[in-house]
Amino acid sequence: MFQGFYNLTSGMMVQSQKLNVISNNMANVKTPGYKADTYLGRNFREEMILRTGNVDKGGSRQLGAVSMAKVGDSANVSFEEGAPEQTDGNLDFAINGSGFFKIAVPGGGFCYTRNGSFSVDQEGMLALNGVGRVQGQGGDIYLDSDAIDMDAAGILYDPFGEEIDGIEIVDFDDYAQLLKGEDSTFTTNQQELLVENPKVMKGYLEQSNVDVLKETTDMIASQRSIQGAAQILKMYDTIMGKAVTEIGKV
Numbered sequence: 001m002f003q004g005f006y007n008l009t010s011g012m013m014v015q016s017q018k019l020n021v022i023s024n025n026m027a028n029v030k031t032p033g034y035k036a037d038t039y040l041g042r043n044f045r046e047e048m049i050l051r052t053g054n055v056d057k058g059g060s061r062q063l064g065a066v067s068m069a070k071v072g073d074s075a076n077v078s079f080e081e082g083a084p085e086q087t088d089g090n091l092d093f094a095i096n097g098s099g100f101f102k103i104a105v106p107g108g109g110f111c112y113t114r115n116g117s118f119s120v121d122q123e124g125m126l127a128l129n130g131v132g133r134v135q136g137q138g139g140d141i142y143l144d145s146d147a148i149d150m151d152a153a154g155i156l157y158d159p160f161g162e163e164i165d166g167i168e169i170v171d172f173d174d175y176a177q178l179l180k181g182e183d184s185t186f187t188t189n190q191q192e193l194l195v196e197n198p199k200v201m202k203g204y205l206e207q208s209n210v211d212v213l214k215e216t217t218d219m220i221a222s223q224r225s226i227q228g229a230a231q232i233l234k235m236y237d238t239i240m241g242k243a244v245t246e247i248g249k250v
Contacts, residue, residue, distance in 0.1 A: 012226050015226050015229075017039060018039040021038070021039040022219045023219075024037065025037060025210045026219075029212060032114075033205070034208035034209070036209055036211070037078075040075070079175050081097075082208055091117075091146050092117055092204060093205075094200070094201045095114060099169040099195040100186070103131050106132060113185045120145075131183050136165035138165050147159050153198060153200065167200060172191075172193060
């Protein structure tokens with residue numbers, strides 16, 4: 001019976017952590033370029049169950065395995081492409097296909113994102129607000145104003161048709177090595193792969209890939225799992241109380 005306490009309590013903890021991940025996904029439904037997380041649990045300390053005879057204990061036969069507890073494993077990121085949403089913003093961009101915008105962060109280094117909701121900072125550089133400066137083929141992209149045009153390959157032009165720079169789109173071999181940060185950004189130690197012939201849409205933003213219906217269904221399932229486990233724990237507690245009371249009377 002004590003094993004039941006471990007199984008139920010650990011299961012409730014895993015479901016609680018899963019609810020936290022689901023809540024974060026739901027909170028970022030409207031965040032451009034956001035990639036949903038999926039929380040995974042696993043069994044911990046599995047033990048073999050064997051069957052032996054009542055007299056002869058030799059020749060045991062394996063029946064299966066039992067898990068002593070459940071623990072959280074990891075939160076996997078879904079890199080499925082979100083649908084493009086038309087905004088008509090002159091500094092809104094969306095990547096059609098694979099790849100990431102490259103952002104130079106203050107203090108050195110780069111991060112990568114699918115969020116193309118850009119602006120012009122105080123020094124006239126194209127930037128992702130609160131994160132860093134968007135990188136072009138020549139580094140930081142300087143704009144005199146937001147009155148720009150762009151072709152399908154991400155090349156920016158001023159109002160007179162003069163080329164300013166091209167937005168750099170990079171990709172990676174292994175998305176599993178991308179570490180998720182804040183503001184829908186990722187970091188990695190992998191070698192960047194320059195995307196040849198990228199397809200970038202101006203006046204669009206990539207929506208988050210959160211499936212609201214799925215997240216709602218998973219949230220209800222986790223809540224019911226926690227409620228069911230709590231009720232069974234109360235039953236265990238009652239049985240244990242009665243067992244102690246009855247044993248004391250004998």
